[in-house]
Amino acid sequence: xxxxxxxxxxxxxxxxxxxxxxxxxxxxxxxxxxxxxxxxxxxxxxxxxxxxxxxxxxxxxxxxxxxxxxxxxxxxxxxxxxxxxxxxxxxxxxxxxxxxxxxxxxxxxxxxxxxxxxxxxxxxxxxxxxxxxxxxxxxxxxxxxxxxxxxxxxxxxxxxxxxxxxxxxxxxxxxxxxxxxxxxxxxxxxxxxxxxxxxxxxxxxxxxxxxxxxxxxxxxxxxxxxxxxxxxxxxxxxxxxxxxxxxxxxxxxxxxxxxxxxxxxxxxxxxxxxxxxxxxxxxxxxxxxxxxxxxxxxxxxxxxxxxxxxxxxxxxxxxxxxxxxxxxxxxxxxxxxxxxxxxxxxxxxxxxxxxxxxxxxxxxxxxxxxxxxxxxxxxxxxxxxxxxxxxxxxxxxxxxxxxxxxxxxxxxxxxxxxxxxxxxxxxxxxxxxxxxxxxxxxxxxxxxxxxxxxxxxxxxxxxxxxxxxxxxxxxxxxxxxxxxxxxxxxxxxxxxxxxxxxxxxxxxxxxxxxxxxxxxxxxxxxxxxxxxxxxxxxxxxxxx
Amino acid sequence: xxxxxxxxxxxxxxxxxxxxxxxxxxxxxxxxxxxxxxxxxxxxxxxxxxxxxxxxxxxxxxxxxxxxxxxxxxxxxxxxxxxxxxxxxxxxxxxxxx
Numbered sequence: 055x056x057x058x059x060x061x062x063x064x065x066x067x068x069x070x071x072x073x074x075x076x077x078x079x080x081x082x083x084x085x086x087x088x089x090x091x092x093x094x095x096x097x098x099x100x101x102x103x104x105x106x107x108x109x110x111x112x113x114x115x116x117x118x119x120x121x122x123x124x125x126x127x128x129x130x131x132x133x134x135x136x137x138x139x140x141x142x143x144x145x146x147x148x149x150x151x152x153x154x155x156x157x158x159x160x161x162x163x164x165x166x167x168x169x170x171x172x173x174x175x176x177x178x179x180x181x182x183x184x185x186x187x188x189x190x191x192x193x194x195x196x197x198x199x200x201x202x203x204x205x206x207x208x209x210x211x212x213x214x215x216x217x218x219x220x221x222x223x224x225x226x227x228x229x230x231x232x233x234x235x236x237x238x239x240x241x242x243x244x245x246x247x248x249x250x251x252x253x254x255x256x257x258x259x260x261x262x263x264x265x266x267x268x269x270x271x272x273x274x275x276x277x278x279x280x281x282x283x284x285x286x287x288x289x290x291x292x293x294x295x296x297x298x299x300x301x302x303x304x305x306x307x308x309x310x311x312x313x314x315x316x317x318x319x320x321x322x323x324x325x326x327x328x329x330x331x332x333x334x335x336x337x338x339x340x341x342x343x344x345x346x347x348x349x350x351x352x353x354x355x356x357x358x359x360x361x362x363x364x365x366x367x368x369x370x371x372x373x374x375x376x377x378x379x380x381x382x383x384x385x386x387x388x389x390x391x392x393x394x395x396x397x398x399x400x401x402x403x404x405x406x407x408x409x410x411x412x413x414x415x416x417x418x419x420x421x422x423x424x425x426x427x428x429x430x431x432x433x434x435x436x437x438x439x440x441x442x443x444x445x446x447x448x449x450x451x452x453x454x455x456x457x458x459x460x461x462x463x464x465x466x467x468x469x470x471x472x473x474x475x476x477x478x479x480x481x482x483x484x485x486x487x488x489x490x491x492x493x494x495x496x497x498x499x500x501x502x503x504x505x506x507x508x509x510x511x512x513x514x515x516x517x518x519x520x521x522x523x524x525x526x527x528x529x530x531x532x533x534x535x536x537x538x539x540x541x542x543x544x545x546x547x548x549x550x551x552x553x554x555x556x557x558x559x560x561x562x563x564x565x566x567x568x569x570x571x572x573x574x575x576x577x578x579x580x581x582x583x584x585x586x587x588x589x590x591x592x593x594x595x596x597x598x
Numbered sequence: 599x600x601x602x603x604x605x606x607x608x609x610x611x612x613x614x615x616x617x618x619x620x621x622x623x624x625x626x627x628x629x630x631x632x633x634x635x636x637x638x639x640x641x642x643x644x645x646x647x648x649x650x651x652x653x654x655x656x657x658x659x660x661x662x663x664x665x666x667x668x669x670x671x672x673x674x675x676x677x678x679x680x681x682x683x684x685x686x687x688x689x690x691x692x693x694x695x696x
């Protein structure tokens with residue numbers, strides 16, 4: 055249940071003017087909002103009214119103007135302002151009877167909020183208008199044990215105002231594709247990852263498809279060449295290969311990390327192998343010196359499927375470990391990354407090229423599909439950009455049989471807003487993962503193998519998913535569902551058992567199959583509350 | 599100009615008729631625009647007593663400037679006696695837009 059309330063003018067004024075004798079519960083209401091970390095929402099249509107009345111009341115009591123201004127500024131900083139929409143319905147009875155109240159209800163509807171008021175008329179006319187007492191009681195009784203796997207609305211709500219502004223600007227600009235906002239996001243993404251080029255594309259699958267297609271156009275690969283790819287991955291990694299008429303060669307994962315077992319790669323390399331596609335699954339870096347050496351030895355390209363691990367950092371094992379170094383990664387991650395620092399690199403800058411997905415559920419998620427390719431290879435970047443744009447570098451001149459796979463302005467603007475907060479959100483995910491790992495204690499459950507000791511290596515996981523394993527996966531999932539905890543399975547059917555790859559259905563990948571049979575993803579996101587984390591933990595610990 | 603209308607002997611009398619107007623003229627008053635006159639009540643004395651809940655809250659969230667200043671400059675009000683919030687705002691609108 056989302057507790058969102060717009061405070062009507064009279065309630066705002068009760069608070070501002072400390073009208074405790076008229077609304078004895080006003081401080082109690084404020085206390086509840088503070089303790090539960092609830093936002094005080096105010097419609098933009100209310101501001102001038104509240105400000106005027108507040109100022110007049112203060113003036114009448116000879117309160118110095120500077121104090122009034124200070125308290126008003128505090129109030130404005132404290133509340134969250136909600137837009138007043140233009141899409142009014144003049145036929146509405148509230149529109150006709152009380153325009154002021156009507157505008158507040160419109161604002162409330164944009165964020166799914168109720169309204170707190172002691173205006174009797176408002177309470178009578180609008181079903182979602184409640185008194186202070188009713189709201190206090192509703193909030194107090196609303197502590198359900200329902201924990202959503204990934205409350206996307208709540209995540210994006212955090213960026214609501216920036217997104218509204220971006221939406222207005224893009225709409226008014228009349229420029230919706232291949233514009234300044236895409237360029238800005240590409241530059242910011244490239245700086246963040248620490249690469250020369252970032253190219254916005256339509257989705258994560260296209261990002262990988264485009265890289266391979268570009269390598270084919272560049273003569274580095276040709277039809278029938280082999281690309282090594284983990285057997286345990288989301289099918290998109292494999293689709294990108296087969297879609298380009300290349301041959302995916304599946305390799306088993308490490309049972310502890312679920313990532314590609316690098317030690318098994320070499321035995322799968324043949325004369326036709328041209329690339330290794332590593333997938334940083336669940337948000338964990340899949341990289342090693344051994345992998346780099348292998349690629350160098352066999353002259354293979356390394357393509358990163360970085361759909362799940364944006365922000366993760368690979369630290370060279372010889373890099374000196376200390377608490378300070380952990381801090382330096384954090385600081386570095388918060389600002390732009392220096393591509394010259396080779397001891398620490400972000401996923402997406404490790405291989406020859408990387409594909410990103412900004413699917414809404416990702417750590418950096420758009421409000422729809424989008425993705426990106428990153429690389430330090432100038433030629434690859436140029437070809438990818440052209441292929442993604444109908445194979446054209448110059449309008450109406452087509453060099454390649456391209457695709458239409460472009461990031462649009464509105465999604466780029468949204469992503470640019472969220473990119474600034476990605477490291478903070480990833481850190482929150484690390485904290486949650488650490489809590490789960492330290493507090494979930496159940497003999498039936500295998501927790502992720504990860505060392506949370508302070509070191510730079512902590513940054514090698516951004517916990518896109520928190521995946522546990524249990525031999526009774528379906529039973530555990532049912533148990534958790536009955537207790538109000540939503541979980542998901544990433545993924546229920548391995549690629550080689552899919553209908554899409556019928557020829558592989560008889561192949562055996564025991565680790566992959568075991569993982570697919572046993573994994574369960576627990577709720578993890580930047581907006582999950584402490585209460586929810588504890589609830590999940592307690593309930594899982596009670597499973598037997 | 600504002601015409602001052604007073605009820606005398608159950609009749610509405612204009613106390614300051616415009617001198618340049620005709621001897622007789624009509625005023626049309628819409629019922630919904632007639633507001634009841636309420637006698638001014640004496641303002642309750644303001645009190646500096648800060649509710650314990652508010653003090654505790656400010657103590658719990660020391661970084662919250664809103665709470666800190668709220669306590670620092672606390673003045674408790676009773677409900678405004680002379681006019682409701684809406685009336686205060688209506689007066690402002692009348693003054694601004696006529």
